[in-house]
Amino acid sequence: MKKEAPALRDLAESLVTLARKCGADEAEVSVSDGYEFNVDVRKGKIEQLVEAGSRVCGLRVIKDKKTAFASSSDLEMGTLKRLVRNAVRRAELGNPDEFAGFAPLSKETVDAAALKLYDPAIAGLDSKTKIGLALETERAALRDKRITNSYGATFASNEIRSVLTMSNGFVGEYAQTYCGLGVGLQAGDTDNRVEDSWSSSKRHFKDLESPEAIARKAVERTVRQLKPRKVKTQNVPVIFEPTQTAWLMGFLFGCVTGTAVYQKATFLEGKLGRLVGNERLTVVDDGLLPGELGTHPFDSDGLPSRRTVVIERGVLKNYLCNYYAARKLRLKSTGNADGNGVGPNNFYLEAGTVSPKDIIAGTKRGLILIRTLGHGLNSVTGDISRGAFGLWVEDGEIAYPVSEVTISGNLGKILEGIEAVGNDLEFHSPVTGPTVKVAEMTVAGE
Amino acid sequence: MNKPNIPLPYVDHFGLSPADLRSVLGIALASGGDFAEIFMEYRTYDFINMEEDIIKETAEAVSIGLGIRVIRGDRTGFGYTNDLALDKVRKAALTASAIAHGKSDGASPPALRDRTRATSRYIVRRPAHKASLLAKMALVREAYAAAQAFDKRIAKVKAHYSDSLKHMCIANSEGLLVRDTRPMVKLVCVAISEKDGKRESGYWGGGGRVGLEYFRDVLTPRRIGEEAAREAVLLLGAADAPAGEMPIVLAPGHSGVLIHEAVGHLLEADFSRKKTSVFWNKMGKRVGSPLVTIYDDPTVPSFRGSYNIDDEGTPPRKTLLIDKGIVRGLLQDKLSCRLMRGRLTGHGRREDYSCAPIPRMANTYIAAGEDAPEDILRSVKKGFYVASLSGGQVEDSGKFTFSVSLGYLIEDGKLTAPVKQATLIGTNIDILNKIDMVGTDLEFGLQTGTCSKDGQDVPVTDGCPTLRIAKMTVGGTS
Numbered sequence: 001m002k003k004e005a006p007a008l009r010d011l012a013e014s015l016v017t018l019a020r021k022c023g024a025d026e027a028e029v030s031v032s033d034g035y036e037f038n039v040d041v042r043k044g045k046i047e048q049l050v051e052a053g054s055r056v057c058g059l060r061v062i063k064d065k066k067t068a069f070a071s072s073s074d075l076e077m078g079t080l081k082r083l084v085r086n087a088v089r090r091a092e093l094g095n096p097d098e099f100a101g102f103a104p105l106s107k108e109t110v111d112a113a114a115l116k117l118y119d120p121a122i123a124g125l126d127s128k129t130k131i132g133l134a135l136e137t138e139r140a141a142l143r144d145k146r147i148t149n150s151y152g153a154t155f156a157s158n159e160i161r162s163v164l165t166m167s168n169g170f171v172g173e174y175a176q177t178y179c180g181l182g183v184g185l186q187a188g189d190t191d192n193r194v195e196d197s198w199s200s201s202k203r204h205f206k207d208l209e210s211p212e213a214i215a216r217k218a219v220e221r222t223v224r225q226l227k228p229r230k231v232k233t234q235n236v237p238v239i240f241e242p243t244q245t246a247w248l249m250g251f252l253f254g255c256v257t258g259t260a261v262y263q264k265a266t267f268l269e270g271k272l273g274r275l276v277g278n279e280r281l282t283v284v285d286d287g288l289l290p291g292e293l294g295t296h297p298f299d300s301d302g303l304p305s306r307r308t309v310v311i312e313r314g315v316l317k318n319y320l321c322n323y324y325a326a327r328k329l330r331l332k333s334t335g336n337a338d339g340n341g342v343g344p345n346n347f348y349l350e351a352g353t354v355s356p357k358d359i360i361a362g363t364k365r366g367l368i369l370i371r372t373l374g375h376g377l378n379s380v381t382g383d384i385s386r387g388a389f390g391l392w393v394e395d396g397e398i399a400y401p402v403s404e405v406t407i408s409g410n411l412g413k414i415l416e417g418i419e420a421v422g423n424d425l426e427f428h429s430p431v432t433g434p435t436v437k438v439a440e441m442t443v444a445g446e
Numbered sequence: 447m448n449k450p451n452i453p454l455p456y457v458d459h460f461g462l463s464p465a466d467l468r469s470v471l472g473i474a475l476a477s478g479g480d481f482a483e484i485f486m487e488y489r490t491y492d493f494i495n496m497e498e499d500i501i502k503e504t505a506e507a508v509s510i511g512l513g514i515r516v517i518r519g520d521r522t523g524f525g526y527t528n529d530l531a532l533d534k535v536r537k538a539a540l541t542a543s544a545i546a547h548g549k550s551d552g553a554s555p556p557a558l559r560d561r562t563r564a565t566s567r568y569i570v571r572r573p574a575h576k577a578s579l580l581a582k583m584a585l586v587r588e589a590y591a592a593a594q595a596f597d598k599r600i601a602k603v604k605a606h607y608s609d610s611l612k613h614m615c616i617a618n619s620e621g622l623l624v625r626d627t628r629p630m631v632k633l634v635c636v637a638i639s640e641k642d643g644k645r646e647s648g649y650w651g652g653g654g655r656v657g658l659e660y661f662r663d664v665l666t667p668r669r670i671g672e673e674a675a676r677e678a679v680l681l682l683g684a685a686d687a688p689a690g691e692m693p694i695v696l697a698p699g700h701s702g703v704l705i706h707e708a709v710g711h712l713l714e715a716d717f718s719r720k721k722t723s724v725f726w727n728k729m730g731k732r733v734g735s736p737l738v739t740i741y742d743d744p745t746v747p748s749f750r751g752s753y754n755i756d757d758e759g760t761p762p763r764k765t766l767l768i769d770k771g772i773v774r775g776l777l778q779d780k781l782s783c784r785l786m787r788g789r790l791t792g793h794g795r796r797e798d799y800s801c802a803p804i805p806r807m808a809n810t811y812i813a814a815g816e817d818a819p820e821d822i823l824r825s826v827k828k829g830f831y832v833a834s835l836s837g838g839q840v841e842d843s844g845k846f847t848f849s850v851s852l853g854y855l856i857e858d859g860k861l862t863a864p865v866k867q868a869t870l871i872g873t874n875i876d877i878l879n880k881i882d883m884v885g886t887d888l889e890f891g892l893q894t895g896t897c898s899k900d901g902q903d904v905p906v907t908d909g910c911p912t913l914r915i916a917k918m919t920v921g922g923t924s
């Protein structure tokens with residue numbers, strides 16, 4: 001892959017020059033070149049094997065404070081030139097936006113190599129090894145007799161090289177890799193099925209969990225749901241497992257973006273500097289954690305990645321912004337530009353000191369949330385209402401699994417009512433968090 | 447609606463002759479595959495975003511690519527490329543062929559026969575791809591202005607317009623060569639209302655496989671803006687949703703999401719073939735009340751979920767899924783159909799050339815019943831009325847949810863207070879058996895829906911008449 005890099009950069013630079021020639025005041029071109037491998041195995045056989053390379057080119061031009069975007073997977077020069085000319089012409093038809101414009105070229109840069117985003121070992125893996133890992137993971141899971149069906153196991157890997165060139169002088173490029181291994185399972189007979197899965201996703205092959213570990217977690221997560229009960233409607237404390245804290249943090253992320261703030265699409269608008277949660281709550285966005293999934297050297301505005309404290313001991317310190325949203329809100333960009341919007345780097349709830357075991361032991365009665373079904377998140381109000389699967393806690397111990405209930409509440413109240421934060425933070429995904437106990441949510445059942 | 451309609455002109459962007467395609471299919475089968483297929487796609491896309499009272503940005507996208515699939519038994523090899531030079535295409539064919547790792551029987555694939563239809567289900571009078579950007583901007587501005595002017599409590603508005611045109615060509619080792627050109631337009635509006643520091647949002651939109659005349663003849667931008675604003679304002683005065691089990695009445699149209707989740711997904715053939723769906727052993731068996739009859743019909747003219755051919759080149763047909771409570775059909779693609787020895791229904795769909803096709807829904811609906819909608823409402827003493835829905839999800843066990851964005855309490859057979867969002871949860875066979883009244887008023891929901899499965903998004907439509915469910919769990923807080 002590496003030898004093709006100059007070609008990508010030359011292409012991007014030539015398009016920026018062309019856009020300027022066509023009359024754009026500012027122009028930005030991104031090009032990415034990816035290679036994908038994906039194998040699905042099921043019941044001991046390959047089900048589907050995908051292998052492919054693909055490229056995509058993105059363009060942003062600004063003329064007289066008017067913005068136009070274009071993208072293409074057709075990298076034929078004739079097509080790209082036409083898109084550039086169209087974009088400049090289209091920009092002229094829009095309305096001027098006083099906040100439109102590129103960020104000034106940053107003096108700081110982040111050394112992409114130090115971030116450990118690329119693992120040559122992934123490029124070196126042969127198909128047989130990758131297929132073997134998937135087969136081994138499923139085989140290990142199916143050894144458990146309580147497992148009655150399999151969704152199959154998957155091994156996937158990606159190599160992506162990205163180049164970003166801007167008319168303000170910014171040129172950045174880096175290569176990154178991903179690999180993932182996971183398995184999905186069912187237990188119980190046809191009319192009493194339960195399901196779950198586990199997967200490990202990393203940038204470095206050596207960091208991937210072993211097939212046995214993945215299988216063990218997937219089996220355990222599945223069989224613990226067998227013979228569920230439906231509980232009566234009541235308000236109880238809810239303990240979020242880390243996989244559940246992850247979606248709660250994803251919802252919080254949507255509520256702290258500068259875009260949502262200027263659009264008044266978040267209940268946290270106007271709360272900067274104010275207490276939005278209790279002292280147990282510290283939330284960070286960090287684009288610099290070496291080797292993690294949400295780490296990048298620069299964002300799509302060409303600004304260097306950084307670490308931003310979003311909420312510190314309950315106080316809302318920063319909204320996460322791209323350059324545009326920051327300008328509109330008279331704030332500073334936090335290096336979260338992602339395409340035309342705002343995206344998370346590594347966005348996480350900081351770990352506490354209590355073990356998940358102790359959190360459960362300290363709960364007289366409540367629900368451990370293990371899975372949800374459906375969407376039911378409204379950032380304008382902070383309201384949450386989702387289908388839920390869980391484990392019921394009585395006197396500090398897990399009593400029985402629960403299904404076909406809903407959990408509902410409001411994110412604002414949840415943040416104020418965090419009773420415990422676990423010590424089990426792991427970076428399984430770019431948006432993540434440890435076990436969390438929330439004082440009260442409504443569990444609707446019978 | 448059934449009169450023949452002339453297809454949009456197909457434009458070949460691929461530069462591969464039938465002879466080239468046949469030779470590539472030969473390479474794909476060289477390791478002994480049972481079936482090989484080439485899917486080519488060229489798509490153009492236009493987008494306009496209005497917020498903060500300005501047309502903030504426009505975007506144009508071009509996507510080209512080719513996917514090659516080889517099937518051997520129940521194994522699939524798949525490769526794709528967006529460089530359509532013949533050597534790259536041959537390489538993708540070789541990649542896909544590796545799945546078979548055997549020997550070919552030596553026979554070359556049959557000559558390709560063009561089976562492109564002379565008529566189309568996409569009724570387009572003013573094609574969006576030919577209209578000026580200014581004309582499209584005018585639609586966005588009209589929706590935006592209508593939402594803003596609706597009520598002084600409207601604090602923010604967003605309006606998005608998009609259109610796309612997809613030229614596709616499929617060739618396979620059965621000698622099929624078929625093309626289709628699919629249009630799509632969509633205009634949506636989001637309004638945010640504000641009063642005493644409290645905020646709510648409303649959403650409305652429309653579109654389909656239509657031309658811009660739709661926004662004059664069927665659903666005007668003005669109405670899209672007003673309905674979004676109406677919902678946002680109404681919610682300002684809405685109470686918290688109730689929590690617990692209660693009788694439910696579903697408004698016609700939107701509520702088709704329930705059928706999409708509760709039934710449609712689990713009758714997609716791959717889940718039955720793999721025996722992961724609770725329905726896998728229910729063919730011919732009763733799973734719901736005799737009032738429940740469900741179809742999926744990709745042939746409805748101009749709907750978002752409709753198509754002339756599916757993404758494997760199969761002409762689709764209206765498919766009976768549930769007949770009076772009994773399972774009668776599955777949504778099939780070629781792979782599941784081969785392995786289950788079923789009958790093709792034309793439901794093999796893919797998001798784009800980089801994905802292998804899988805069985806999917808198109809336009810799913812519950813057929814009209816015999817109850818007058820007002821009688822259904824009148825029959826409920828105390829319950830929950832679902833006015834608009836924002837989506838749902840199902841798992842293979844049949845547990846499913848759908849999220850209500852606006853509801854009402856029913857008291858003594860009448861709608862009373864509006865209530866805020868809530869998720870409803872149930873198990874499909876249980877809920878299908880509890881459907882005890884079905885209205886005469888079948889309607890389809892907004893032409894803006896998208897369904898996700900295995901990471902692939904495809905456009906769909908859902909429909910249903912007014913329905914009563916004897917009891918279901920509502921996930922509110924009060």
